[in-house]
Amino acid sequence: MSSLWHRRRQDKSLAAIQRSEDSSSDATSLSAALISKSYQLHEQIGEGSSGRVYRGLRTSDQMEVALKCLEAKDKEVVQCRKQEFEVLHQLEHPNIVQALDFLTCSKLAVVVLSYNDGSTLDVAVRRAENGYFSEAQSQLLFLQLMQAVEYMHSKRVIHRDIKAENLFISTDALTLQVGDFNTAKALLDGGSLTMTGTMEYAAPEVLEGESPSEQQDVWSSGLCLHIMMTGSLPRRLHSYQTLAAFREAVQSKPIDWGRWGARFLRPQKWVFATHIGS
Known part of the structure; x- marks a missing residue:
């Protein structure tokens, strides 16, 4: 029952991303990317001018993460999004949010970050x-x-x-x-x-x-x-x-x-x- 409930929540979050994009293929691509990288997507926890942030779970070790899903409609934008990840990924400090992973699909770039519950x-x-x-x-x-x-x-x-x-x-x-x-x-x-x-x-x-x-x-x-x-x-x-x-x-x-x-x-x-x- 618990796994079914989490799956429904993940499907609901993916549906929200799908509604925000121009085509359903983006959400499908994102879903495949998340599954292939072993991330479960849960509820939305933030929103900005260029994207949304979701709480997620890394299934390999049950680590909570934040998935920052950003619009990336062309290669230049994808490169800009990746820059944030690359800059942050080189920094390892207890008082700096940690960058864990970077995923891309047709019109989205996903930066996986350490989760802060505050x-x-x-x-x-x-x-x-x-x-x-x-x-x-x-x-x-x-x-x-x-x-x-x-x-x-x-x-x-x-x-x-x-x-x-x-x-x-x-x-x-x-x-x-x-x-x-x-x-x-x-x-x-x-x-x-x-x-x-x-x-x-x-x-x-x-x-x-x-x-x-x-x-x-x-x-x-x-x-x-x-x-x-x-x-x-x-x-x-x-x-x-x-x-x-x-x-x-x-x-x-x-x-x-x-x-x-x-x-x-x-x-x-x-x-x-x-x-x-x-």
């Missing part, structure tokens, strides 16, 4: 008792984030889109993992990177048009610390009439740390963007 940082903060984390909890999670960032940079990888929606917090809120490497790039000698990611998390020099560097990841990580400790970003783009006004505020105005300000931040110790690198 929630993203933005959701976890909203669920917190006061709408933000305690100092001790923030310190614990931020340390893990910076250890992950330091490790990525040691491997010459820049994430470029560290934000609350891309950080996964365990159900007990004691463990953090960095995920969603869609915009990540491996640094090549002499190469440059284009601006990408989320504008509100962009470092001052990136807002000025410079190529993202390791400092971009550090800056956006600091903004995630602000979210942990206050429940929100220090600045929202929609609060400014123009991008220029937002950019000026990022460069010249100190961040309001709310209730933490008087305790930890002395005015003479404030660091402005113009001070960094001087």
